[in-house]
Amino acid sequence: FDSVSLTLCPVGNTDWSMKADQIMINTAANIATAEDVTVEFLGVPIFYLPYYQWVPKGRSSGFLTPSLGVYDESSANEGTSYQVKIPYYFNIAPNRDFLLTLNQLSSRGNVIEGKYRQLIAETNYWKDGRLEVEGHYLNEDDITSDKRWFIDSKINLLVNEKTNVNIKTNRVSDSNYFKDIAHDNTSASSLLSEIDVSYNDDDRNLTVSGFAETEQLINSGSASYTRAPELSISKNFKGMNNRNIDLSLVSTKFEHKSSDNNTTGLRTHAQIKLERLISTNAYSLTPSLNLSTTDYSLDNSADQNRSIYSFEVDSKLLLEREVSIFSTDLVQTLTPRLFYSYAPKKNQSALPSFDSTDKDGSYESLFSGRKFTGIDRISNANNFTFGLESDFINEETSDTYLSLKTAQKFYLDDQDMNSDGILVTRRKYSDIATSIDLSLNDFTFNNSLQYDPEANKINKRDSTMTYQPNPRKFLTLGHHDDGKTESAEFSGAYPITQKIHIFGGVNRSLTDSITNRKNTGIAYESCCWALRVEYLKKHIDGNNYDNVTNFELVLKGL
Template identity: 55%
Template sequence: MRKQLALSTIILLSSIVNAQEQDYVVSCSAKSLLFPKQVLSKDAKNLDISADHSEVAGDNYLLTGNAVINSAEYYLAADKINLQKATKTSKAHGNIKFQNAGIMLTSDSAVVKKQDSTFKQVKFHYPESKINGQAQKIVNNGKEQTFDSVSYTLCPVGNTDWVMKAAKITLNSKANKGIAENVTIELMGVPIFYYPHYEWKLKGRSSGSLAPTLTTFDDSHNDKNGYQIRIPYYFNIAPDRDFLLTLNHVSTRGEAIEGKYRQLFDNGRIEIEGHYLNKDKISKQKRWYVDSKLDLSLNDKTALNIISKRVSDKQYFKEISHDNTRETSLISSVDLAYKNKENNLSASIFAESEQLVGHNNDAEYTRAPEVFIHKKVVGLNGREVNFSIVSTQFKHKTKGTNETGTRTHAQATFTRDIKTSAYSLQPKFEISKTKYAMDDKTKKDRSIYSFGIDSKLFFERDTRLFGTGVTQTLTPRLAYNYTPYKNQNALPDFDSEKMSNTYKNLFSGKKYTGLDKISKVNDITFGLESDFIDQKTGETYLALKIAQAHYLDKKAGKNYSNIIAGADLTMGKFTFNNALEYDTQLSEVAKHHSALSYVSNARKFITLTQGDDGEQRSAGLYGAYPITQKVHAFAGINRSLSDSINNKKTIGVAYESCCWAIRVAQLKEITSNSKFDNVVKFEFVLKGLASSNSSLTARLEEDIPNYLSYLE
């Protein structure tokens, strides 16, 4: 009986969802049972028997009035129980309660045997899987279980907002097979889905339909309203292989076929996804998309990763799939990596190519290929030496206006970590040689070294903050970094960008990312960190940071860098985060970002943000509010204050119950030329089964900070 209906609640849709690794469960805190849970006997040989009246005739026992049989395997209670000891059979009548390790049920009459049991007019409940329902009859012959006129749900006991009904369900654990006849899914008493015949595996994955997806949108060609329906079907080919086939009907463009094949190996996996629209109704062109991935462990130290992404045109995501609309480029790559932890040796060969998508995107340099070798040597007392060499061939789509060639960079870094309870010292010395072999036959090189030391002092004291006992830590920080001047005007710039001024970057001794630009540095950086930590909970109430660099060699006429400061305050449900960059020369704030939040829970919160990145001022308002116990609204807006344009706007409403949920969200985002991508997505969830649009979850959590988008 244990394996019968738990039957994998994977019955029908749920089995498919589990195979797809898309658990999406609406849960409730109520833990209702059919009857109070009983403690089974610990005596494996004997039965515990009790009743108001008992009669014994040979090996037959007739128990009447609150009759109970309790064993190590099951609990049985009824108005009347006839126990036949010779055949180990119990016949029960009236107000039956039965419980074993997996199931609880009530019925009118029952015959319980070790290998063959029958229950009539049954209500059943599997507490672990939360399945509950009723059946006209349940028969378990030890090999096969059958349920006649059965209905079940994953709603709490007594709630039937949605149910699955079947004329008959047969489960064969030996054949690992389940069969259901005339299956209907009902929501609020209304049939919404029907299967005349369905078969599935009791263990493992099954083929079958997934929930369809519905989206509405404004077509970018003529701003005409359209809708999209995705109807997916899942094929369980083998334990290590599956295939998802989806019909994507786009009202303004036509029908596209989408397929995704996955296969597991002993040492890796492969995924191949492809979309194809034979003829676009508007452009009259073929539209397609291909995305394949291969992850393979060649041995315990070597791994191969291949990614190939291509699309027929730049507007495919916006016009056909209505997903991944934020993609600006598709990167295809091959990466062969070796890592030996015992010898602290690693190496890799990497190559990539780029396809631009969307409008007004500029191509970047691509590595084709890049060879990297790294060796770490660990000495005594925290001494460490890192040797590395990386050789990269850079290519660009516009060869005429962009230099191309091969850069080879060799570097040795010597460090030592000295740390006590009172202070820490981290000296570092770095020397490197960079050579450029350009495609125009010119050769260029650079040799350079750098030195730095980072030091901290650790202080702490007990004090009080807002009436709470806290431990305050105080960490003065002083760092010196030196890199001599090198004229690098003749060197190409493949991958360097100016680093933003952050607290961490001020202490790094670097001004640029990448390897092409290494700026002169002769700086002393002062910093101060302080945390106020709750003595009981260990939570940090207030975290403060401030730092500034002093240029020993003036830079652009300045003796000091901008001041970088940050403060993070948490007071119960309120949090305040602030980071700023203050220009001491102009006596003004150059950049800043602030966020104030009140978070009661994931369905009741509000967040205000305001910032200036030096180029654009922006503000954001995000929140969710419960209109009723089951209905909540959510919204998020990010507005550019510089040009009075809403960059992104998300608004929606959701209904949640213990059994099902529905959500609708409008997603509006500026793309290019002041045009907007405007999409409305619908999501429908049956508890324990599937979400009709699980991709909406990640999008909402990205657009609305603090919003837990899973419908629970």
Template identity: 25%
Template sequence: MSANMVHAAELLNCQPQWITSPQSVPPESDSEQPTDLEADSLTQPQADVYQLSGSAFIKQPGLVVLGDEILYEKLRQRAQIFGQVEFHREDLIITADQASFDDQQKTAQLIQTRYQMKPSRAHGHARTIDLDKQQEIAILQQATFTTCPIQNLSKGTVPASGEAKSDQVAWELEFENLEINNQTRRVYGKNTVLFFHDVPVFYTPYFDFPLDDRATGLLIPEYGSYKSITDDTNRFYVKLPYYFNLAPNYDDTLTVMYMQNRGPVLENEFRYMEKSGNVRHQAELTLTALNDAQTAKDGLAYLDGNEVVYGDTIEQRWRAKLLASQNWGHGFSSNILWHETSDENFFADIPVENGYRTVTSTPRYARLNYRQENLQAYAQLYSYLRLRDAPVNYEKRPEIGLLYNESFGDLRFDLSTEATEFDVPLSNHSKPEALRTRLVPELSYAINQSYGHLKASVAANHLNYAMHDNGNNTTGKDNFEYTVMQYALNGGLVFERNFNLGEQTFIQTLEPELQYLHVPYVNQAFVPLFDTTNKSLHFSNLFSSNRFSGYDRIGDTTQVSAALTSKILTQAGAPFLEAGIGQIFYLEDRQVSLTGTEPDTAEQSDYFMKLGLTTPDVYFYSTSQFSKEDTELVNANSRLRWKLSEDNKLLLNHTLYNNNLPDAKATLSAGATFRLSPRWEVGTYWNYDFTNEVRNEVQHALRYDDCCWATEFSVEETQLENGLYNYSVQFFIEFKGLSTTGSSFKQYLDNKLNF
């Protein structure tokens, strides 16, 4: 049997076995129900006392009691049970050597017990258990608790006081006394010791944890080390998170972190969700703060080449993050992603939000949307949180847009308009600023059939710029406007045939596509570039109406785009294989170009190719650009997800830019997880710059995953600048059923490579 098959089999058996076979418990009832008594023999030593011997049991609503011998007082509704005692309730099973219960008081006491909760199967033992059915409370003396599978269980066996721990379970909590409260769904313990493989590893005089997955309690601590540019050696840190289940629709997590040389850090994450009819709200607010002893003494550190330079001193450091999404009803919705920090070095120095550790800036926005039938509108602020070595970016403060469409059979009218205020939030910059308004009416006629499509369209791009008087206006005008027309005719056919490959039947398509595009020349060389650049590599750009992203350049052209795509589909129409090749043929030279670049006067574009494969185990997609002169590879973007087995996978993302040119760049992001055995798993992530032969980021992880506990150790190396690296180590251990932890390396890998 393979390791993966063993792992799958173990997962199915991870729940602890029953301490005894569960009994069918009669449901609770408000009306009086008779008590059933059964046994191999029944005697009546007194008028109201029954003695049951041999496989005796008592059955009543909400309770089943089994034992070797039972003395039952009918008038007082009391019972004493001896021998192999079993108590069965809807939520609890208890075995004991001796027990008694009072049906009038709804109480019971059991001695030398082992208990198990249903349905989680969490279990333990106790010297005595006192049950109060009315209060829904159980009090246990000298008790233990675990969620691990039971090994070599002897029913009712309880170690004597001071006796060495058994090897029955991997981890176990031992309490002087323990309260299980079914009303609050909490477990409260006093003088608690956590044993891990018989070794005491943690003590607390008071301990409480949830019976349910989502409840107030201590989460798993995280330990690690962190090396910033100012440190010669790694500095350790420890995170202690505590979760507050405040209500079904909101909660809070408070994390106390201590960092060597810097001091304590407080972080609080509040989450909220509400739904009422069509109105839905959810938000997440994270606040982090510390009094940094290191920067208060030495100042903020910056890199100047390979040298560390210290700037102003700062003691109080903080960050705030708001992530929110709202649906207000009546067509209105909103989205917010906003960051603020006390300084640009915060994420580089403090191990929170590790994804921001090396980035120079990250977007932030607040957007209000309206959508009603054929009308869409929005208003937004789009900004950037500037971090270390951040570039000077334009921000949209604000942008307001409207989109409207109306169809008349195959004829469609679209109108889009927007006004954008381009602003630079710095006082010492040299960039021009402006208010740009754009109005684009478009009329199109489209025919769509199963065998092909045809679409003719005409659009007018009218742009107006109101330049700001900030001393950086390079246009020589305060206001200017122009209109660029676009005419396009696009058509394609779909040919299909069935073919067999082995015992499977597939559908193969052949899809030629042509587009004629005419855009007259309008001089735009004097217009600043606010949000415009060359488009990134994508096969669909062959049929784009503008070769530039953004709207500060509308590329002039008279061209014909041609592409041929073939797909192989399953009988159900699901994609399997896809391949395509295309090229653009220019009938006139282009004159519009980006600032500082020469116009392209080639008669044909390079060749563009796409290749895709989709199976249950493999997903691959690649777009490539080949030189029209010598068919050498120029640009490429490829993604691969390969699921080698249920527990092993490989993720790749390769990018090649301007191959064999002075500004060439080739990077590979690769990640993999492999299961070495049923319990051991390794993972790795690499981001490598082939052009400069530099490791941008490397991370390795080792994980042990058992039925009732798991641990993960990871090491990360991140390049900061000029060969200087940040090194960090993280470690956590999780006791399943007792607490939870953050995302595993496998989840981190999926997010990192966007799979």
């Protein structure tokens, strides 16, 4: 075609067009080329290329849309600087590709960025998998004169139907890379590299796994415990009449970058759990017995060990009836629940705390039989938990419209273990945990709270309300209070016309009057092009914020 104008807008609409002296389309080779090309948008030329090539169908190698940006330099008096990214895509094979990007930072220099992806085909050694490697490299920073780099690689291998291997490497040249070079991920505290190998045999009820991780601190982050490595094995024996025996052994080497001030060492935990489910259409009863022993071989402290047992019984009554609400046939279920847990008192203050924290006191945690997460703290118990659950279910669709739950724990003694492993005095009952989940047409409401009957106040609350008739018209309101910090959030989008919609959101801490995140934007989308503008403000720390403005123009089909 000579002196041609090409557009993928509907007939009679030329909001954007590509004008060229010549366009040649070879359908057999699936290649199209154009010479002396001008791209016009609303009649205004916005881009020129002497030569342009593309494929009418599928994908091919070639330049992708460049991106432009401006930023304020964080570590030098450079004023406002600019950034230009020019990406080139290599379509190597149907299962492989590579993205090469030249990232020009006016204050720092040229960063070479590459991202390689591959779907791993089946061989004699594995079934399938996926490989992804991304790397950035700046040979010499114009400000610091240092080499700056970043690498993020992931490999996921399904060796066979039972064995998985996952390896992740995430590292940067220095802790300020994301602030100085990437201008992203500036609120993160660390990067983790890890390897995870697991074997799961469902026929034999056997699971074996190995895990190891290392930590790199970034952005003035503080160190935490890492597992280097962790080996675990578990085996389940299923007997007659729903009898189960679970055997497990896990050994973990804990390390810490601040080992002078933090205990490190090897923890080995063995456990046997005997359980039986007794159930009918009217009730269920599940007694269980746990026997465990834990050995600590510590690097900078005396070795420790602990052996303990616990006993639990979980019982439920299963009731239901048919009801009709607003001319809709529903089934209402009602489940009274009684849970008993016992574990002896044992002072554990001499044991380190590698991974144990207090549970949140929610409805689910009251029936878990454990006060702490992890293994290092196993609290004494001699208590009953009373609960009540009720669901309203649509008979035809099986959708749950309303779900109600409430529970409270009552203690038969007045001593409890704190997070330091010391027995302290407590009251005879817990807070009342309640949750309400409502879903009706385009409206959803989720609310959970913990009420203190002694102080007559709500200690914790998590409430969210959402109205969403379609993706471009929604409203979400949320309020969160964990007893230490309180925050509120709002997000939504509203179509002003069929083509224009506005969107925005804010998350604000009510405790310290800090806006954690705020964004506002407007979008226009027609049949053949779209325009989006967004302003984003994100709190990093102290009085430091990330301020980002994104602008995007999409010419559909080009």
